[in-house]
Amino acid sequence: MTTSPDPELTALLDAVYHRYHYDFRGYAEASLRRRIGAALTHLRCPTVNDLRERVLAEPRGFSELLRFLTVQVSDLFRDPSYYRSLRERIVPYLRTYPSLKVWVAGCATGEEAYSLAIVFAEEGLLDRTLIYATDIHPESLRAAEAGVYDLERFARFSDSYRQAGGRGSLSDFYTAQYASAILDRRLKQAILFSDHSLATDVAFAEVELVSCRNVLIYFxxxxxxxxxxxxxxxxxxKGFLGLGAKETLRFSAHAEAFTELVPEDRIYQRR
Known part of the structure; x- marks a missing residue:
């Protein structure tokens, strides 16, 4: 049994699309309801209609709302087995190319892009690799480009790095400064951060690997x-696509375009 769309929520999403050109109309409604509820509390708006009026009147209000509508949860080497599979199963294919392009779609604050850069650095591929890392949230992209994270997170990151097959120490790739960890410049130089929406934009490059993890579950x-x-x-x-642990191509209209190469880590190869 399907429920009818919430007219107030529909009006809000339409307003956001037409005024600011961000399209959330195809996002899963249950997830949107939770995020809008949090935004109502934060912005002190009694109803969704009040929120819509505020967003239309105040661009700053939209910037605040955007923080709730986009999912910005990420870690270095999140789901370590994924990175181990890339290292052990995919890197041998990638070595055969004279140059590489990689796309991290929905990069949030950049941790996944830097994780891939570290893997490629350790496998001797970073110097010939360009990583495109994209998201729709401007503040997250600025944070990602800076490559500065809370130092207290790195004990957990280091454990994930080891589980992902890291060859040395994660500390080889950052400098500690007070309470912050600043990622190495050689990683940053390999990554181009830019704005891109999977809801409205088209493909912009042909790449050997796309990593789009924990994005589709919100659509x-x-x-x-x-x-x-x-x-x-x-x-x-013959290129590769990596998805999140709870995502699959199995029921997609495009499933026939791919072969499941590493099913347990949701890594596919283009036919």
């Missing part, structure tokens, strides 16, 4: 199919 089925189509168009023939 409804039509938007999932649209996004996977964009990812498919970006992956060159």
């Amino acid at each position: 409804d089925r039509p938007l999932q199919d649209r996004a996977i189509g964009v990812l498919r168009d970006s992956v060159r023939r």
Whole structure:
């Protein structure tokens, strides 16, 4: 049994799209309701209609709302087995290319892009690799480009790095300064951070690897199919696509374009 769309929520999302050109209309409604509820409390708006009026009247109010509508949860080497599989199963293929392009779609504050850069550095591939890292949230992209994170997070990151097959010490890739960890410049130089929306934009490059993890779970089925189509168009023939642990191509309209290469870590190869 399906429920009818919430008219207030629909009006808010339409307003956001037409005024600011951010399209959340295909995001899963249950997830949106939770995030809008948190935004109502934070912005002290009694109703969704009040929030819509504020967002239309105040661009700063939209910037605040955007923090709640986008998911900015990330860690270095999150789901370590994924990175171990990339290192052990995918890197041998990638070594055969004279140059590499990688796309991290939905990069949030950059941790996944830097995780891949570290793997590629340790495997001797970083000097010939360009990593595109994209998101729709401007503040997150600025934080990602800076590459500065809370130092207290790095004990957990180091454990994940070891589980992911790290060859040395994670401390080889950052400098501690007071309460912050500043990632190495050689990692930053390999990554180009930019704005891109899987809901509205098209493929912008042909790449050997796309990593789009824990993004599709927030989309409804039509938007999932649209996004996977964009990812498919970006992956060159025999290239690779990595998804999140709770995501799959199995029921996608584009499933036939890929072979499951590492099913347990949701890594696919373009046919």
